[in-house]
């Protein structure tokens with residue numbers, strides 16, 4: 493399976509968002525990771541569907557995966573699907589009825605993702621594995637960029653990889669938080685095939701150089 497590098501725009505320069513997105517795509521990014529924070533589910537506030545639809549209106553046709561850290565999430569799912577998200581990824585804690593929320597994403601025509609925080613067990617995945625196209629493992633507590641990778645996430649990745657293999661379904665396994673050239677190899681060895689990186693990419697002066705370093709270290 494090919495590996496995806498997914499720059500998180502949270503670390504981009506928002507005064508030049510279009511230019512930043514174009515720059516990481518030119519540098520070899522596979523998807524744009526769009527972090528949505530509500531100052532309720534997580535203690536930070538970022539951007540909403542308006543910004544995502546602005547990227548679409550500006551002509552960006554790249555894959556965009558929207559990571560929704562908002563609660564309650566249901567009312568916003570449709571807005572993000574309509575804004576043009578290819579993947580909408582939600583936390584089980586952000587909805588009363590996970591099965592319904594995941595179905596809602598698919599019914600809107602997007603792909604559905606489920607995301608597990610460092611302290612959230614994976615159990616529920618087996619109940620909804622038929623409804624998801626992406627599993628995201630948080631390797632930091634959600635809410636901020638620039639935090640350190642939590643090593644126990646590697647065990648969780650291995651468990652998730654096994655559950656995905658058992659399901660026999662074509663599901664992406666993404667890792668998010670503190671990913672950099674020094675640890676991406678460990679995440680890949682533990683089964684991840686999609687790697688979110690904010691600070692490591694946008695904090696580097698040469699996006700192409702850091703993205704090739706990330707790719708090189710996956711191998």
Ligand code: DX5
Nearest residue numbers: 634635637638669670690691
């Ligand atoms: C954290 C976000 C991450 C974050 C990653 O809540 O979900 O996507 O932006 O940033 P880095 O790569 O800096 O840890």
Ligand code: ZN
Nearest residue numbers: 527559668688
């Ligand atoms: Zn994220």
